[in-house]
Every structure is written in structure tokens, then in C-alpha cells.
Amino acid sequence: MIETTFNPKQVEPHWSKAWEESGAFKPKNDPKADPFCIVIPPPNVTGSLHIGHALNNTLQDVLVRFERLRGKSVLWQPGTDHAGIATQMVVERKLAEAGANEDRRTLGREEFLKRVWAWKEESGGMIMNQLRRLGASCDWSRERFTMDEGLSQAVLKVFVQLYKEGLIYKDKRLVNWDPHFETAISDLEVENREVNGHFWHFKYPLENGETYEFPIAYDEAGQPTEWETRNYIAIATTRPETMLGDGAVAVHPSDTRYAPIVGKRVLLPLADRYIPIIADEYPDPDFGSGAVKITGAHDFNDYKVARAHDLAMYVLMDTKGRMADAEYVPAKYRGLDRFEARKQVVADIDAIGLLDRVEDKKIQQPFGDRSNVVIEPMLTDQWYVNAGELAKSAIAAVETGKTKFVPETWTKTYYQWMRNIEPWCVSRQLWWGHRIPAWYGPDEHVFVETSEEAARSAAKKHYGKAVDLRQDEDVLDTWFSSGLWPFSTLGWPEKTPELKKFYPTSTLVTAHDIIFFWVARMMMMGLHFMKEAPFHEVYIHALVRDAKGQKMSKSKGNTMDPLDLIDKFGADALRFTLSAMAAQGRDIKLSEQRIEGYRNFGTKLWNAARFAQMNECAVWDEYDPRSPEQTVNKWIVGETAKAAAAVTRELEARRFNEAAGALYRFVWNVYCDWYLEFIKPLLNGEDEAAKTETRRTAAWVLDQILILLHPFMPFITEELWTRLGEFGAKRRGMLIVEAWPDLNADLIDADAEAEIEWMVRLIEETRSTRSELNVPAGAKIPLLLIGADDATQSRLERYQDLIDRMARLEYSTSADAAPKGSVTFVLDGSTVALPLEGVVDLPAESARLAKEIGKLEGEIGKMDAKLGNASFVEKAPEEVVDELRERRADAAASAAKLKHALEQIKGVG
Numbered sequence: 001m002i003e004t005t006f007n008p009k010q011v012e013p014h015w016s017k018a019w020e021e022s023g024a025f026k027p028k029n030d031p032k033a034d035p036f037c038i039v040i041p042p043p044n045v046t047g048s049l050h051i052g053h054a055l056n057n058t059l060q061d062v063l064v065r066f067e068r069l070r071g072k073s074v075l076w077q078p079g080t081d082h083a084g085i086a087t088q089m090v091v092e093r094k095l096a097e098a099g100a101n102e103d104r105r106t107l108g109r110e111e112f113l114k115r116v117w118a119w120k121e122e123s124g125g126m127i128m129n130q131l132r133r134l135g136a137s138c139d140w141s142r143e144r145f146t147m148d149e150g151l152s153q154a155v156l157k158v159f160v161q162l163y164k165e166g167l168i169y170k171d172k173r174l175v176n177w178d179p180h181f182e183t184a185i186s187d188l189e190v191e192n193r194e195v196n197g198h199f200w201h202f203k204y205p206l207e208n209g210e211t212y213e214f215p216i217a218y219d220e221a222g223q224p225t226e227w228e229t230r231n232y233i234a235i236a237t238t239r240p241e242t243m244l245g246d247g248a249v250a251v252h253p254s255d256t257r258y259a260p261i262v263g264k265r266v267l268l269p270l271a272d273r274y275i276p277i278i279a280d281e282y283p284d285p286d287f288g289s290g291a292v293k294i295t296g297a298h299d300f301n302d303y304k305v306a307r308a309h310d311l312a313m314y315v316l317m318d319t320k321g322r323m324a325d326a327e328y329v330p331a332k333y334r335g336l337d338r339f340e341a342r343k344q345v346v347a348d349i350d351a352i353g354l355l356d357r358v359e360d361k362k363i364q365q366p367f368g369d370r371s372n373v374v375i376e377p378m379l380t381d382q383w384y385v386n387a388g389e390l391a392k393s394a395i396a397a398v399e400t401g402k403t404k405f406v407p408e409t410w411t412k413t414y415y416q417w418m419r420n421i422e423p424w425c426v427s428r429q430l431w432w433g434h435r436i437p438a439w440y441g442p443d444e445h446v447f448v449e450t451s452e453e454a455a456r457s458a459a460k461k462h463y464g465k466a467v468d469l470r471q472d473e474d475v476l477d478t479w480f481s482s483g484l485w486p487f488s489t490l491g492w493p494e495k496t497p498e499l500k501k502f503y504p505t506s507t508l509v510t511a512h513d514i515i516f517f518w519v520a521r522m523m524m525m526g527l528h529f530m531k532e533a534p535f536h537e538v539y540i541h542a543l544v545r546d547a548k549g550q551k552m553s554k555s556k557g558n559t560m561d562p563l564d565l566i567d568k569f570g571a572d573a574l575r576f577t578l579s580a581m582a583a584q585g586r587d588i589k590l591s592e593q594r595i596e597g598y599r600n601f602g603t604k605l606w607n608a609a610r611f612a613q614m615n616e617c618a619v620w621d622e623y624d625p626r627s628p629e630q631t632v633n634k635w636i637v638g639e640t641a642k643a644a645a646a647v648t649r650e651l652e653a654r655r656f657n658e659a660a661g662a663l664y665r666f667v668w669n670v671y672c673d674w675y676l677e678f679i680k681p682l683l684n685g686e687d688e689a690a691k692t693e694t695r696r697t698a699a700w701v702l703d704q705i706l707i708l709l710h711p712f713m714p715f716i717t718e719e720l721w722t723r724l725g726e727f728g729a730k731r732r733g734m735l736i737v738e739a740w741p742d743l744n745a746d747l748i749d750a751d752a753e754a755e756i757e758w759m760v761r762l763i764e765e766t767r768s769t770r771s772e773l774n775v776p777a778g779a780k781i782p783l784l785l786i787g788a789d790d791a792t793q794s795r796l797e798r799y800q801d802l803i804d805r806m807a808r809l810e811y812s813t814s815a816d817a818a819p820k821g822s823v824t825f826v827l828d829g830s831t832v833a834l835p836l837e838g839v840v841d842l843p844a845e846s847a848r849l850a851k852e853i854g855k856l857e858g859e860i861g862k863m864d865a866k867l868g869n870a871s872f873v874e875k876a877p878e879e880v881v882d883e884l885r886e887r888r889a890d891a892a893a894s895a896a897k898l899k900h901a902l903e904q905i906k907g908v909g
Contacts, residue, residue, distance in 0.1 A: 002613050002723045006606045008570030011719045016132050019718075024068075024736045025076070025139045027502075033073040037502035038064060039486050039535075040076065040138060041510050041518070042146065044083035045120060046090050049130035051544045051552065051590065052511065054562035057136050058575045059541055059582060059656055060509045064137055065711035066651050067506075069740040075502050076137060077489050079144035080125050084433040084478045085181055085189065085370050087124075091116045091432075109431050116432050130563060135571050135714045137736070144489045146481040147434065154488035155434045155481050156450045158529065163438075163448040167386045168426070170446070174296075174303040175425050177378035179321030179338075180371035183429035184382055186477060188517045190366045190375055197363035199288070200240050201356035202349055203232040204249060204266040207274055212260040233258070233266055233277065234289040234356055238363050239298070240349070241342040244271050244329055247311035248294040253279040255290050269354050270330055270345065280305050297379035315379050319429070338376070383427040383436060383474065387524065391418045394523035397533040403523065406654045407584040410512060410540045417516040424521075426477045433475030440470045483521030486534035507654075508535040515540070539654050541582060547591035549879025565595060572713035573599035579712050580660035601668060602716050605709070608672045609702060609720045615683050617699040618728030625700065625747055630690055632678045633697040635756040638748035639670050640701050644741040647708050660712055667705055674760055675701070677806060699728065704741050758792075758828065759799050765825055766807040769834060772901035773823065774848075779839050780810035786818060788830040823904045842905050849902040856895040863888040 019025060027035070038060050043053060060076065068074040088104075095102050095115070104112045128143065144151060162168040175184040206212075211231045215224030233249055246268050251258040258277070265274040282305050283292045296306025296313035306313050314328050323333045323341045333341045349355045366375040395418050397403045398411060405411045427436060439447045439455040441463065449455040452471065460466050481488075486508075490499040504526070510519060519538055526534030545551055546558040553559065565574045569592075576598045581588040625637045643666035650659035675698070682694045702724065710717040714736070721735035732738075766783060775781065783803070785796055793814045796803070803812050818824055821837025836842065863884055866872050873881055 001726070002606070002610045002720070004610075006570075006602060006716055006719070008572070008715065009567075012133065012135070012566075012571055012715045015715055015718050016135070019137065019734070019736055020132075020140060022734065024734065025137045026141065027075045027139065028068075028071075028073040030073060033071055035075070035501050035506075036064070036067040036072040037075045037077065037505040038507055038509065039489060039505055040078045041508075041514075042079045042081040042144075042482055042485060043127045044086050045080040045124040045145070046083050046086045047080075047127045049127055049134070049562050051560050051562050053127070053131075054134060054574065055541055055544050055578045055582065055588065056509060056511065057131055057134055058578045059539070061134070061136050061575075061714075062579055062651070062656060062711040063507060063509070065714060065736070066740070068137075068736065069707060069710065069738060071739065073501070075139055075142075075498070077142060077144070077502075077505075078128065078131075078136075078138035078140060079485075079489055080128065080146070081478055081482050082120075082145065082147045082433060084428055084430050084475060085178075085183070085185065087116060087120070088430055088432040089181070089370055091119050094119065104431065112431055133563065133566055133571060135575065137714070142489075146478070146485075150491065150494075151481060151484070151488045152434060153450075154484050154492055155476065156437050157493050158484060158525065159434075159437055159476070159480075160448055160450050161529075162385060167389060168448075169384055169386070170381060171384050171423070172379060172381050173384065173423065173425070174298075174300055174377050174379050175382055176366065177319075177321075177376045177380065178368040178371050178373065179317075179319065179376055180368060180373045181430070182319040184378075184380065184425055184427065185368060185375070186425075186479065186517065188479075188514065189369050191369045192364045192366055194362055195365045197238050197361055197365065199236045199238060199359040199361050200346060201234055201236045201289070201359065202240070202243065202269065203234055203354040203356055204268065204293075205232045205354070206261065207265040207267060210261070210264060215257055232354075233261065233291050235291050235293045236288045236359070237293060238361075239342070240345045241323070241333075241338050242295045242298045242316060243268065243293060243345065244323075244333070245295045245297050245314035245316045246271075246275055246293045247296050247306050247313060248276050248278045248309065249291055250278050250280045250283050250294050250305055251291050252281065252283045252285045255283070255285040257285075258291065269349055269352065271328065273328075278305075278309055278311075280309065298377050300377055303377070303379070313379055317376060317378065321373075321376055382425045383438075384423040385426055385480075387421045387424040390524035390528055391421045391520070393527040394418060394520060394533075397523060397527060403533040403535060404537055406537060406539045409585060410515060410538075413512070414515055414520070418520055421520075424477075426480045427472075427474040428477055429473070430475050433478065434481060436472040436474050436476060438472040440472070441467055479517055479521055482518060483525045484529075486522055486526055487530050492529070503530060503534070504532050505535045507537045507539055509539045509541060511543070512540045537654075542585065542587045544578070544588045544590050545879065547589055547593075549587070549589050549882050550877075560590060560592075565592070568592075569595045569599045570602070570715070572602055572716045575714075576601065576660060576712050579656045580664065582656040584655060601664060602713060604668055604672055605705070606716065606720070608667075608676060609724060611676060612698050612702055613724060613727065615695065615698075616727070617695040617702070618724070619696050619699045619703070620728050622729075623696055623700045625743070628693055628697055630682065630693055630697075631752045631755055632675065632682070633693060634749040634752035636671070636675045636697060636701055638753055639666065639675075640704050640741075641743035641745060641747040643670075644704065644708060644743045645745070648740070651711075663705075663709055663712065667709065671701060671705060674756075678756070678802060681801065699724070704743075706735060707738050707741055710735055710738075755795060758795060759803060762827055762832065763803060763807045765827060765832065766809070766834065769823060769825060769901075769904065770808070772897060773836065773840055773845055773904070775836065775840055777808070780808060781834055781836065781839055782810045783807065783812040784815040784818060784822070784833040784835070785812070786815050786831040786833055788814060792828070792830055821908060823908055825904070836908075842908060846902060846905045849898050849905070853895055853898045853902065856891050856898070860888060860891050860895065863891070 064074050064076045092104055159168060176190050178185050209231055211229050213227040214230045216228050217226035219225050235249060237243060249266060261277050262279050265276050268275050282301060283290060294302045294305050294311060296303050296311055297315045316324055316329060317338055318324050321338045323329055323336045325334045333344060368375055398414060405414060437448060437450060441459050447455040447458045449458055455469055459469055486505050487499060487503050490496060490503055492499055522534050550558060562574060573595050577595045628634050628637060643662060646662040647659045650662060679694050679698060682690050685691060706717040706721050718735045725731035796812060800812055818833035819835045822833040822835045824831050824833045866884060
């Protein structure tokens with residue numbers, strides 16, 4: 001028998017284990033079954049489940065459970081990413097905490113990597129077990145790791161092939177450099193933060209004391225009226241230490257102020273060398289002085305200008321962000337930390353009279369998301385992929401519809417990034433990762449091969465003798481190996497059955513912030529090596545924000561731990577909440593109250609199942625949904641068919657919120673609130689045939705509910721499936737492998753639908769009127785149906801007892817006219833009168849309603865004033881404006897209801 005309450009803490013671990021042990025998560029071995037495959041976005045091996053993971057994996061699991069129930073051979077491929085920087089940081093921190101004076105450098109590369117592997121085996125991949133708690137039905141037997149043997153072979157093959165095709169090369173370019181980890185990092189690993197900073201304005205003297213006239217005053221037409229004679233050009237910088245590496249000063253070609261000195265040279269203070277004044281489109285004449293210093297080796301914009309003008313580029317710092325020991329760096333600064341050098345440079349320029357002024361300013365500063373130190377743009381030697389060439393086919397795949405984005409609006413973002421793609425830096429100065437398969441000979445000639453043995457063979461052929469080789473110290477960017485994920489996890493480069501069956505994969509579910517970093521790379525790699533796009537569809541889900549719409553962050557203290565939420569409310573409640581709020585293109589505003597509300601939904605279902613079981617509702621043999629003769633049973637069969645069609649349609653369209661909403665309305669409102677109430681007289685009646693039909697129909701509908709709801713709430717549905725199967729026909733197996741409802745539209749009986757829906761609307765409108773007019777809950781009032789045709793009067797007579805009980809009426813009947821003091825409303829051409837004289841003080845109620853309406857309209861007016869203020873809308877945080885709009889909509893809806901009630905009172909005869 002079904003227990004009084006549902007206990008997630010007991011049920012969830014039981015079913016997680018039972019599902020996995022039964023093999024239900026593995027693809028169906030049926031050659032006739034269509035394949036459906038999702039590859040999990042591999043979480044970092046160091047990671048733990050956060051709310052974004054919970055959303056991402058819930059939506060994936062909804063899809064794989066849905067398609068599994070539809071009879072497809074489903075593979076949800078799990079695995080983790082080795083997360084180069086994050087993992088190395090974790091292990092280095094543990095070494096420091098151990099207090100044995102050991103670090104990466106003292107251990108050496110080989111020993112350090114042994115420690116990393118040991119940590120990975122002991123503590124890595126915790127997030128995979130956390131995903132099990134969420135209910136993720138991945139094929140855990142196929143779990144992969146980006147540095148396992150098979151995936152490592154795939155990485156080697158791809159790197160070597162791309163190199164030999166001329167698509168991988170080594171180059172000196174500007175990268176994001178992390179001085180803490182001493183490595184290049186990707187843009188995704190950089191956080192731009194607004195901080196308090198300064199603009200230092202310096203004077204660079206013109207060569208040989210030359211002068212020019214600089215305008216200092218203008219008339220209304222913008223024409224200069226006053227000039228001063230200058231022997232310098234003024235620049236401003238937020239990073240004074242980088243001026244030591246200036247290659248030029250640039251001004252805009254249209255900036256007439258500097259036209260006389262373009263082509264001349266200025267003395268670079270402190271460095272004591274001359275640099276040219278050049279004209280370039282980059283400087284903004286209206287920003288600052290309109291002149292900018294060009295430090296090509298330490299600024300991304302400057303780098304482009306320096307390359308375009310063939311300017312010298314000076315690397316000023318070492319790998320730790322200390323001023324370099326180089327001849328072009330004045331001796332007094334060499335070895336200083338960059339920020340200490342900054343103070344010294346400013347002081348020295350001030351001392352020689354070339355510091356014009358210092359301006360306090362908010363600036364955007366890049367920080368390493370792991371190291372939390374300021375990132376330095378640095379000119380370094382790195383390995384690059386010719387992403388521009390690989391992007392061509394990746395763009396075409398989306399243009400031709402071979403891969404589509406859902407929502408479609410993200411296609412524009414994809415195109416914008418891909419059509420402006422830069423060479424992809426794939427080398428990292430770390431020890432943990434795939435070491436670059438490149439070996440250098442005595443003269444630095446490089447040999448790129450899949451093994452050292454192959455490299456030695458190539459070197460011997462090149463040099464004519466065996467020589468010593470040195471392998472490249474760098475490892476590959478983590479995104480390089482995860483870019484191969486859709487086919488490497490299926491066994492490539494081996495021609496495995498899984499690769500043949502499941503590639504291209506079906507759907508990728510991911511967040512918008514890694515479209516460029518991951519989706520784009522998978523598209524490029526998949527098309528190049530497999531000649532097909534890696535997935536047919538990319539579903540981009542929204543962000544999860546807090547209840548006020550603010551982005552969650554630890555610093556704000558508004559994060560929500562999904563494991564805590566699961567402990568408190570159960571996994572089903574969290575999953576259903578996330579699904580129900582996952583509207584395309586709209587961020588999720590999550591609160592515990594929402595999750596609690598959907599836990600109550602699970603409780604409602606649980607109690608409905610207990611009611612059904614206690615009333616002996618079971619299907620003892622094959623049930624024919626066309627068999628019912630009772631109108632209410634015909635109606636619920638039709639409603640079930642409509643619900644099944646809606647859920648199927650919305651899941652196919654990836655409208656998770658609409659699918660969840662359709663289920664919620666059907667289960668809570670239609671089945672629990674209406675149908676179970678309607679059938680109580682039949683279950684308690686003397687008509688055994690009607691009773692048997694109703695029991696079987698109620699049980700059949702409940703089974704369909706459990707199947708439809710299973711992708712969203714797998715634990716409670718599986719538990720109820722088993723408990724309800726204790727009576728009636730024996731279950732064929734677990735719910736997870738049951739068949740999805742395929743119910744024809746001809747199950748909808750139009751006459752039954754019209755009859756029951758009329759009764760529902762009559763009861764709802766009566767309840768609503770009672771509520772709006774503050775009719776006491778215990779007050780029994782009459783209901784009079786006026787002007788109804790014979791068919792409508794007959795309906796009222798047939799369902800009179802139900803209507804009276806559910807609308808809390810003294811009685812209901814037909815009448816010729818409404819008595820004095822009646823409130824009325826119209827239903828399908830008939831007038832429904834509710835005599836309220838003596839029950840409600842109508843004048844007092846009218847005054848109350850008017851007062852409430854006035855109060856709401858005052859609030860609406862204030863909100864309209866704010867929303868109509870363009871300055872407020874532009875400057876206020878987006879979440880504040882959204883919340884105000886929601887409050888305004890709620891207030892308007894409340895006012896409309898109150899106005900309707902007031903109109904009803906005014907119409908009292």
C-alpha cells in the first residue's frame with residue numbers, strides 16, 4: 001500500500017541504484033529503434049554541482065527519458081573534463097597545506113603528475129555522483145575522461161593531422177597571461193571587473209625641441225579660436241609601467257590638431273629612445289587627448305596597430321609579471337613587480353616634469369578567474385589553430401540548417417563570433433594536460449608526431465643520424481580535447497559500433513556563454529574529422545538567477561546549492577521547478593518558495609494515487625480508452641489525450657516550461673481537482689458497472705500521468721508506478737522503460753467535453769464570484785439558472801448534487817427571473833443569478849472594492865511614472881526594471897478583478 005507521505009530521502013537512492021543496475025540507462029539493443037544521443041557538457045573533474053549544472057542536466061535528462069519512453073535507443077554519454085588550471089591549482093594547494101615543503105617545482109614534472117592522478121582517483125569526479133542524486137540517467141558504464149587512454153589517442157591524432165595539414169602552427173602573438181600560474185589562458189577564464197583606477201597623463205617631448213600650435217578654445221561652430229605652442233604630445237594610460245615598451249604614439253587621421261606632427265618623433269621618457277607619431281583609425285579623437293601610446297606587446301588593441309604599422313614590440317615582463325632583464329628596460333626597474341614598477345615610473349616621470357595630471361577613474365580590469373590576479377596581455381610564442389579556416393564549414397552547417405540553434409536568436413551570436421574568429425591559442429604552460437606532441441632537434445627543427453618513437457624516426461630521416469630530442473613542455477588547452485567530445489567519447493579514431501550508430505549526436509544542451517568556446521570548437525572539429533556536424537540541434541538554456549533576478553554569486557551571498565535544495569525538497573521538486581521555469585530566451589528567477597510549491601504538486605499527486613488505491617482503482621486487464629459509457633469518464637479520457645499531445649508537442653519543440661505547465665494543469669486541476677471529485681458519487685454508488693468502469697478509467701489515467709510526468713519527476717513517478725502495481729494486472733517492468741502514450745485525437749468526445757466543461761465553468765464562475773464579493777465560506781446560497789434552453793436545464797438537473805456540493809450552494813434550479821439583491825453573470829447565453837441579500841452587505845462591499853481599486857490605481861500610477869522615465873529604465877539594473885514591470889502587471893490584474901466585482905454589485909436588481 002502507498003504510505004501516507006512520500007519520503008524522497010528513502011526513495012531516491014533506491015531507484016537510482018535500481019535503474020542503473022537494471023541496465024535501463026544503456027541504449028536499447030534493437031536495430032529497429034531510432035538512435036537518440038546527447039553528450040553531456042563535461043563538468044570539470046574538480047567541480048561540484050551548482051544550480052547551473054542542475055538546470056543543464058535536468059533538461060538533458062527530461063529529453064533522454066522522454067525519448068527512451070518513446071522507444072528510441074538512447075545514449076546519454078557522461079564524462080568529465082581534466083580542467084588543466086583548476087586541477088593543477090587544487091593539487092598545488094594540497095601540497096602547500098601538507099606542510100612538507102613540497103611544490104610542483106621541487107617534485108618535478110613526473111612526480112607531480114603522479115600526485116595529480118592519485119588525487120583524481122581518490123577525489124576527482126565527485127560531481128558525477130552528485131548528478132546521480134539529481135536523477136541523471138546517463139549510461140554510467142560508458143563514463144569518459146578527457147585524459148583517459150582512448151581520448152588521449154584521439155587528441156594526438158587530431159593535433160598531428162592538423163599540423164601536417166598546415167592548420168596548426170607556432171607563432172608569436174598576444175595572449176592573456178596569468179602571472180600566478182605562469183600560463184596563457186582563454187578569454188573564458190578572464191573576468192573583467194570594474195575597479196577604482198587612474199588615468200595618468202604624460203607628456204612625450206617632440207624630437208629636437210620642435211613645436212606646433214595646439215588649439216585650446218573653440219567657438220560655437222567648433223572652430224578653434226585660441227592656440228598654445230606645444231613641444232610635446234600628451235597621452236593618457238592606466239598602466240604607466242607599459243610605456244617603457246611603447247612603439248609609437250597614434251592619432252586619428254582626421255584629427256587636425258595633430259596633423260602638423262604626424263610622421264615626426266617623440267622622446268619616450270625614461271626609456272630614452274625615439275618613437276614615431278603615426279596616423280591610425282584606432283584612436284578616438286573625442287576621448288582624452290585623442291592621442292594614444294602603442295604598446296604592441298602588452299595590449300590587444302595596440303597589438304593590432306603595431307602589426308599593421310610594422311612597429312617594434314617590446315616584452316617588458318617575465319612569466320611572473322616582473323619587469324624583464326632586457327636591455328630596453330632601464331636597469332633600475334628590472335626585477336621589480338609590475339605594480340611596484342608602476343609606482344616608480346610615475347614618480348620618475350613626475351621628477352622630470354613630464355607628469356601632466358592624474359585622473360581618478362573607474363576602469364575595467366581583467367582578472368584570472370582561478371588565480372584572482374590581474375591578467376597581463378603578453379606577447380609570447382604559442383601554438384595556434386587556424387580557426388578561420390575551420391570555421392568556414394562550421395558556419396555553413398548552420399546556414400544550411402544541418403545544425404539549428406534553439407532559440408533561433410542564438411544563431412546571430414554564433415555567426416558574429418565565427419565570422420570574426422581569431423587564431424585559436426591551444427598551448428598552455430602547465431603540467432597537467434595533454435602534452436603537445438612536438439619534439440625539437442639540436443637546431444630547434446620541430447617534429448610533430450603521435451609518439452616519441454615516431455618523432456625520433458622522423459628526426460633520423462631529417463638529420464641522417466639519430467639525435468637527441470626535446471619534447472615541448474606545454475600542454476594543450478582543455479577546450480582542445482573537449483572539442484572532440486561528440487566523437488572521441490564514442491570511440492574515435494576507432495570505427496566503433498557506437499560511433500556509427502550515434503554520430504552525429506541528436507541534441508546538445510548547453511549555456512550561451514560557451515557557444516564560442518565549446519560549441520564552436522566541436523562544430524569545427526566534428527566537421528573536419530567526421531565530415532558531419534556533431535549534432536543536429538543546439539538547445540541554449542537560460543541563466544538561473546535569484547528571486548529578484550540578480551545573477552547568483554558567492555560575493556552577493558545569493559547562491560543556491562542544489563544538493564541542499566534536494567535535501568530539503570527532494571530532487572523531483574527541484575527538477576520540476578527548473579523545467580517549469582525554463583522558458584526559451586528568459587532567465588529563471590529561482591526561489592525556495594517556487595520549489596516548495598512544486599513539492600506540493602508532488603504531494604497532490606501522491607495523495608491522488610492514495611485515494612485511487614484506497615478506492616480500488618486498478619486496471620485488471622487491458623484497458624480500452626474507448627470503452628467508457630459514463631460521460632465523466634469519456635471526458636477524462638479525452639482530456640488525457642489532449643494532455644499527452646500537448647506534452648509531446650512542447651517537448652519536441654524544446655519548450656520545457658510549456659510541457660511542464662500542461663502537465664501541472666492536467667494533473668492538479670483536471671484530474672485531482674475536478675475528475676476525482678466528480679467520480680466520488682460513482683465510486684460510492686450502487687451501480688457496479690459504473691463503479692468498475694470508473695475505477696479502471698481512474699487507474700488508466702493515473703498511469704498515463706505517471707508516464708507523462710516521469711521525465712520531469714522520475715523518482716515519485718517510479719515509486720507510485722510500483723505501489724499502484726501491487727493491485728491489478730502485473731507490471732511489465734519499471735516505469736523508466738514503459739511506452740510513451742500514443743493517444744489518438746478521436747478519443748476526445750465532443751459531447752462529453754461540452755457537458756463537463758459547462759459544469760466546470762459554472763462552478764468556477766460561482767466560486768470566483770463568491771470570493772470576489774467576500775461571501776463567507778460557510779454560507780450556503782442558492783443558484784438560479786435563468787433563460788436556459790432545455791438541454792442546459794437538463795445538465796443542471798443531472799449534475800445538481802455535484803454543483804451544489806462543489807460550489808457550496810443551498811440549492812440550484814432553473815427560474816424565470818432573478819430575485820432582488822442578486823448578483824448575476826452570463827454563461828453560454830444563460831443568466832446565472834446568485835441571491836445575496838442578507839448574506840453580503842452590498843453597499844459596504846461596494847465601498848471596500850472602490851477603496852481597494854483606488855489604492856491599486858495609485859500604485860499603478862507611481863509605477864507607470866517610473867517605467868515612463870527613460871533615465872530610470874536606462875540606468876536601473878535590469879532585474880529592478882523587470883521586477884517593477886511584474887509588480888505593475890500583477891497590480892493591473894488585481895484591479896481588473898476588483899472592477900469586475902464592483903460592476904457585478906452595480907448590476908444588482
